[in-house]
Amino acid sequence: SAIDHMAYALDQFHIEGIQHNIPFVNAIMEHPRFREGRLTTGFIAEEYPDGFSGVPLSDERAMKLAAIAVYMNKIHAERAVQISGQLANRPRKLPKEWVVAVDDWARRVTADDMGGSVRVVFLDEDGNRTEAHNVRSEWVPGEAVFRGEIDGRPMVVELVRAKQGYILRYRGASAHVVVRTPLGHRLNLLMPEKVAPDTSKMLLCPMPGLVKAIHVTVGQEVKAGEALAVVEAMKMENILRAENDCVVEKINAAPGDSLAVDAVIMEFA
Secondary structure, three states, rough: OOOHHHHHHHOOOOOOOOOOOOOHHHHHHOHHHHHHHOOOOOHHHOOOOOHHHHHHHHHHHHHHHHHHHHHHHHHHHHHHOOOOOOOOOOOOOOOOOOOEEEEEEEEEEEEEEOOEEEEEEEEEOOOOEEEEEEEEEEOOOOOOEEEEEEEEEEEEEEEEEEEOOEEEEOEEEEEEEEEEEEHHHHHOOOOOOOOOOOOOEEEEEEOOEEEEEEOOOOOOEEOOEEEEEEEEOEEEEEEEOOOOOEEEEEOOOOOEEEOOOOOOOEEEE
């Protein structure tokens, strides 16, 4: 009972701007070995030998997070259609059906008012009901923590608005949840995936600044931590060091050059 209360208390936190270990501590609260009391001083090293990078999201919790996202999207969408000054030929009514995507899976859903709650019904490809959840809450847009009930059981979820949808965090797990119209979902499937460029073999300028010194030459072998260059920015000299052992293949800047942020100073083999 004490562990359950502690987990629920940890759910209430929302801290921005700094890193913290609340997701990790919350994951510990649900770890079977912790709940059974089978503890030693080596518990963390034994259970998380590679560090903590979040816990997998179970199917049951993914569905509940999806239901919460549908609930919040319904509130946002109902407000949006009431905005004045919209284009006259633009439909101002909400669709009966939506598509909710949680990370890499998607489900068709409907969301109906039930007198104080919203009933989120999940559908299969043929439009048949597979499961449903009742969501009740006093949440309003702008709040960073969702507090409410799912099927009568209290649930508190931390949320951040993303460019599309929400980032929802619960008990050490994190999921990107997006609710779209069926047409919007079909069009999204056609969008090419944006792949971030590989900059692992480059030294990038971390901020706009002036190159004060280059400490290496082409062909030189450098060790991790060795100084590569000095960039002056905001009246401070920043020493840029090698993150790994490598060989300098190309140098693109010289002392006296003014660089923009992310300019490539040098490249490695």
